[in-house]
Amino acid sequence: MQKFDYDNTYFNPKDVLECGQIFRFEPFKAGYKVYSADKACYVYTDKSKTVVESEYADYFYRFFDLEREYAAVIEKIRQFNIPLINRACETAKGLRLLNQSPEEMLFSFIISQNNNIPRIKGIISRISRTVGERREFMGEEYYAFPSAARLAEKDAAFYKSLGAGYRDEFIVQTAKRVAAEGLEHLKALDAPELKKQLLTYHGVGPKVADCVSLFGFNKAASFPVDTWIEKIYREDFNGTLKDRNKINAYFTSLFGEYSGYVQQYLFYCKRENL
DNA sequence: CTCCAGGCTTTAG
DNA sequence: CTAAAGCATGGA
Numbered sequence A: 001m002q003k004f005d006y007d008n009t010y011f012n013p014k015d016v017l018e019c020g021q022i023f024r025f026e027p028f029k030a031g032y033k034v035y036s037a038d039k040a041c042y043v044y045t046d047k048s049k050t051v052v053e054s055e056y057a058d059y060f061y062r063f064f065d066l067e068r069e070y071a072a073v074i075e076k077i078r079q080f081n082i083p084l085i086n087r088a089c090e091t092a093k094g095l096r097l098l099n100q101s102p103e104e105m106l107f108s109f110i111i112s113q114n115n116n117i118p119r120i121k122g123i124i125s126r127i128s129r130t131v132g133e134r135r136e137f138m139g140e141e142y143y144a145f146p147s148a149a150r151l152a153e154k155d156a157a158f159y160k161s162l163g164a165g166y167r168d169e170f171i172v173q174t175a176k177r178v179a180a181e182g183l184e185h186l187k188a189l190d191a192p193e194l195k196k197q198l199l200t201y202h203g204v205g206p207k208v209a210d211c212v213s214l215f216g217f218n219k220a221a222s223f224p225v226d227t228w229i230e231k232i233y234r235e236d237f238n239g240t241l242k243d244r245n246k247i248n249a250y251f252t253s254l255f256g257e258y259s260g261y262v263q264q265y266l267f268y269c270k271r272e273n274l
Numbered sequence B: 001c002t003c004c005a006g007g008c009t010t011t012a013g
Numbered sequence C: 001c002t003a004a005a006g007c008a009t010g011g012a
Helices: A013-018 A057-063 A070-078 A083-091 A102-112 A117-131 A156-161 A165-181 A191-198 A206-216 A227-236 A244-272
Strands: A002-007 A025-028 A031-036 A039-046 A049-054 A134-137 A140-143
Touching: A002 A057, A013 A031, A013 A039, A013 A244, A031 A057, A039 A057, A039 A134, A049 A057, A070 A083, A070 A244, A083 A244, A102 A117, A102 A165, A102 A206, A156 A165, A191 A206, A206 A244, A227 A244
Parallel strands: none
Antiparallel strands: A002 A049, A025 A031, A031 A039, A039 A049, A134 A140
16 A cells, blocks of 8 residues: 655645545545545545555546646636635635546546436446446455446446436447547547547537546636536626526636636535535 | 426427 | 427435
8 A cells, every 4th residue: 555645735635525526435534535447545634734545646646636736726816816716716725626537537427417416426336336347445345437348338228227317328329439439539639629529429518528628638728517607607707698608618718727727616615605 | 296406419490 | 500398317
């Protein structure tokens, strides 16, 4: 087991995990167990440090985006001089954008559409448990997120039986395509071209594409617009646009390369009522 | 009972 | 091109 720590000012496990960007984690002792692709870690705060324990320390160092200086990110965001946003990144100072598995993000956010977070977690957990490979971490079992090839072996009725609802066909079709093509060829694309390509997968629209782009491909120029962001736009920005694509254009033109950070601080604070 | 949740595909105009 | 119906599921 490897172990490292990091100053907890801009790295708080609760803020990082509960802000809606990841669906596979659970409370454990003083912190959380976190699962990404086929790997696991234990993250907790001890005094002024947040500590990560894992067999894959290097993977999780990058996963938690620890090469990036969030003091500088927040300083940039404060220059937009929007009181609500300043409050959000003060309240949720320990939040960071995770670098997650593109495949896991693609399937997870296909499942997320017109759905709520507790249910999304349940569906993903059941899929991992029944299709993913069994692993062990700290003396307990866990399950890897399944490869696209494994996912493609199951049919729509199977995913419906796990509670995926009408998204069953989306999972099957996208799994078959990713099993055949992979996603490696998307990593070299810039944000606009990546989004355009992601939109060609069955079950992926603008919002899901933005989430996959942001959390799976590290494209901070992405600004996913969901029902919560619509609410923020309406109530806190006094916006009148109805079209989500136009709301997305409004925010991305405002925040540019910092769109994704702003989006997460706002989403988290609104949803948690902070 | 209706409404809502990190919306998308399909069809109609 | 835009607008709206239809979609599975479970909790509030």
